[in-house]
Amino acid sequence: MTRQSAARLSPARTLAALERIHTQFGPGVEPRKLALLGRMLRARLATARAVLRYHEVLCFLTAYPDSPRIDAQARVNLAAFESRADVRHHGEALASSGIAGTPTDYRFFWPMARWLASRWPEQLKIDWDEFERADQLEALLGLLALPAEMPGLDEFSYPVRHWLTRMKGAGESDAAFLVRRFGELPMADRTREAIYDGLDVPMRLAPGTDTPSRTRARTERVFDAVTDAARPRRAAHRRTWRDPIHYTTAPLDRRRPDLAAEIACPPAAIRLLSPRAGQELVELARVSMVTRQRDLDAFAYADARDVRLIDAGEGIQFACMGVVPERRLMFESVYGFVTLKNGVPVGYVLTSALFGSSEIAYNVFDTYRGGEAARIYGRVIAATAHLFGSDTFTIYPYQLGDDNDEALQSGAWWFYWKLGFRPRDPNVLRLARGEVTRMKRNARHRSSIETLRKLARVNVYWSAGPEREDVIGRLPLANTGYAVTRALARRFGARRELAAQTCEREAMVLLGVRTFAGWSAAQRAWWRSWAPLVTVLPGVSRWSPAARRALVEVIRAKGGPREDEFVRRFDAHRLLRTAIRRLAERTAPGA
Secondary structure, three states: OOHHHHHOOOHHHHHHHHHHHOOOOOOOHHHHHHHHHHHHHHOOOOOHHHHHHHHHHHHHHHHOOOOHHHHHHHHHHHHOHHHOHHHHHOOOOOOOOOOOOOOEEEOOOHHHHHHHHHHOOOOEEEOHHHOOOHHHHHHOHHHHOOHHHHHHHHHOOOOHHHHHHHHOOOOOOHHHHHHHHHHHOOOOHHHHHHHHHHHOOOEEEOOOOOOOOOOOOOOOOOEEEEEOOOOOOOOOOOEEEOOOOOOOOOOOOOOOOOHHHHHOOOOOEEEEEOHHHHHHHHHHHHHHHHOOOOOOHHHHOEEEEEEEEEEEEOOEEEEEEEEOHHHOOOOOEEEEEEEEEOOEEEEEEEEEEEOOEEEEEEEEOHHHOOOOHHHHHHHHHHHHHHHHOOOEEEEOHHHHOOOOHHHHHHOHHHHHHHHOOEEOOHHHHHHHHHHHHHHHHOOOOOOOHHHHHHHOOOOEEEEOOOOOOOOOOOOOOHHHHHHHHHHHHHHOOOOHHHHHHHHHHHHHHHHOOOOOOOOOHHHHHHHHHHHHHHHHOOOHHHOOHHHHHHHHHHHHHHOOOOOHHHHHHHHHOHHHHHHHHHHHHHOOOOO
């Protein structure tokens, strides 16, 4: 298609033509895309739906450009998006689309609300028309005020909306005031979070020149790395680099990967970033969530000191980030990945690791599902295996479609089956094999939604080595918590603070810890958390001094700067793994 022929098309037909070819690559495609992009730069679209469709095509082309010319033109078109007349006209209809120049509505949880209030205190506002629990906030109003303000609060029966307007300062909205005041209240962080989240405050983030948008979400900075090593205890050095753009000149590779082959091919590079560079990727992760009305702890509590950029080749990278020590889980180490294609966020991954295994939750954003979902998944498996030493991978029911209609409709269960994942439940496995037989007999057969729901009720697994039972999803780690509860109830009842102090002392004696000199505050906090468990671990008193010292280092690593160190130390401690497994398997509620 030439520029002259493109110019004869209406805006709607131009967009339709661009949509038909935007995921196509190869000889002759690039000039047609370029002509249509030039036409769309000046076109005005009639509906909000058309504006959104056009925006998604541009986002795809910045992630998968055919050439420097396509990349430059798509960026020019995106840069002009906020000032487009059709975006301004349909602004309200495009709310929560993530398009620059449009608002975002969401009931943000505490950590994300705090981040937004700190960055955009004037744009973040309470949506009072949607606020169903304003009466609960009114009951808490006295906590937000000083004693000298109480005579007015007690006397004048103004609605809570009025009081927040009166109490807020210049340069902050009612929402920013509320969030900031909650942040200053003298209470434990988890208590603060529970109270705030219980209010379920609906908010609107009004558009601004730098507020989160999918239109602008991209990283192309010159990164500074602390080390190229996957394991931070190796010799470190500092350097900078800029990753080149990868141009797609041939049809996309949509073949299913061979997971065993993927694991055998490590990432091209794993770079531990400086905290400054790490923080930029943390912010990009949060922007990617806010603009899609999602809120994930792995990104809300991400630790800028524990961010790595994993190069998977051909413009695919994973911004891998751990969580701050105080928000880590007792056992599994949770990391969030933002999947980047040429610096554009195209999806995310949540992975938890322990016992040489990982649970993986994989998501490709809607805009990019016409890309390389299966191929990228193979690189996710490879990156996870090389970061954490995992040889077994677990997919939980929600990812397969249990209470997740989107996953059911997309055929997620069969996606994982075709990659080699299998349920270990004999009844579900029998049902799946029956469906496979029907498909072989009739190529048109498709599993019903009801059948998919039955298939999605249990985990599925894939192992690079022999099948094991001591893996995430099979080992009932929750039972260890029950064992601790039973022991504390028997010894202390409601005196849990006394229990914590007593267990700390007992664990010190048991493991030979004489001093905490040199320990960070986070490491001390995790010692207190692990101490009750240490006192009930079977057989610890008979361990060698070296094995007990090694357990101390495992606990310290849980509060260390990078949590994957905890995974490696835990998995290397054979006696600890055996003790945790025995405790989990021998203890159950009601036992």
